[in-house]
Amino acid sequence: MEFIRIENLFFTYDEEENTTPENARYVVEDLSLSINKGEFVAILGHNGSGKSTIAKQLNAMLTPTSGKVYIDGIDSSDEDRAYDIRRRVGLVLQNPDNQLVASVVEEDVAFGPENLGIEPREIRDRVDYALKAVDMYEHRLKAPYKLSGGQKQRVAIAGIIAMRPDCIVLDEPTAMLDPKGRDEVMQTITKLNKENGITIVMITHYMEESVMTDRVFVIDNGRLLTSGTPDEVFSQVELMKKHRLDVPQATELCHKLRACGVEIDMLPLTDNDCVDMLREVLI
């Protein structure tokens, strides 16, 4: 079932009165895509490609200059329904320090549901549920500043979960984290998708992370360059490099070996697949 539908989206940050269709500098240009309920997708693109603008379109923080964005069938340009969209789609940003507001972890997670006007008893249940879902329940009484980067980011995600969204959009959630923090956040996101059925849209610069998703969209200058399963997208090594992106090191290794004449049929995406494949070739 379709959850997000983008139809011929154009967006410019220029002021409306100074803009004509001819002189507008579009950050997103004629973008159309659709994401199903329960999918886990990645959006890739170089700096300035329009990825973050697209993320903000998904919970009506920004609305189209022209074209349409539908979330669960709701038109995002209908201002009266912005609230309904934000209840369905939560947004997690890059820097965890900018997203935590309270001085105790569980109070921070309660902030969202409190604003939704939920009953106190129900808030308690939701906070506990959310903290367990991101595996931070035992840290519920700690001060956020005492947590590691990965833990803080998981608390930020819990704050979203407590609002019971259908979908979470994450804009480079691991950019500021150390390797362990990155793993923790990726495991959490994967679990929320697989076990809780939450639709995940993740924007990232880390190719190894997008390998774990169902589908990858590559954005270039506000347009959709290519999309498909990670296998389909990352086998286009030259195309990715041409657009300032990369492929996982394991993929690049096999791509280069193939260019040297080594017989390799399918390009692997993960360490394990790469090792299995090369073992066959080398033994």
Next chain:
Amino acid sequence: MSLLSIKDLSFVYSQGTPFEHTAVDSVSLDIEQGEFIGIIGHTGSGKSTFVQMLNGLLKPSSGSITLDGVDIWSKPKEIRQIRFKVGLVFQYPEYQLFEETVSKDIAFGPGNMGLSEDVIKERVLQAAKFVDLRADLLDKSPFDLSGGEKRRAAIAGVIAMDPDILILDEPCAGLDPMGRDILLSQIYNYHKERGNTVLLVSHSMEDVADVCDRVMVMNRSRLEMYDTTEKVFSRGDELSSMGLRVPQITSVMDSLINSGIPLNKGILTVDQAVMEITEYLKREGRL
């Protein structure tokens, strides 16, 4: 004599209060002139506190830092001179741009050093060249630049002071893959051309493996390892117990070696791996 000699260096935040926290604990090491050193460690391991002590922004709680044979705190009133010799580029340095034009911003550091106008002008041009900022950008407002250009302008401001030691805290954070590669190679070329010592704090094991001669591994405020890049990344199990890891390519090659294929250890980059595997196949007469 080493360029930088660090002995029993410790730093304690909020000493004497219930919030007392030792961020750097008895770190000792020597850094030689012209080395390119990576600093890795989990969040909160003490990396940033450590580098802020190196340029005198934080005063050690105990221990000493000797630069060129002189204790940097021997004359506390002259600590400013140390900041010219040890240049520190913070995380997200583009937030610190403030001048009217890019060239004025880059000139701010050398201006404070009391250099003549001509020398400053020369330094600005050179620094801009190292980070590949086009000449026509120099007269623009820094706020009109793109994110990547801003980042490079901020780094140029520190390079323009011509520090003996250049320290960069996560210079590539938030850049796209090609942006990372370009910035990293600019820093590397600067290091090669000028022979300056560079310290690079990074969460990207791949970046560190690519450019660093030696690596410092910080763990829970202590210096856990300090060795050549190859040796540090040959200790994968220990690194993962500290929340770190080896580059993906190194772990792929290690698994192949462990399954009995006679390849050489210590592979750090994709190109080295390609070379190693093709040479093996040629030796075997299979390529």
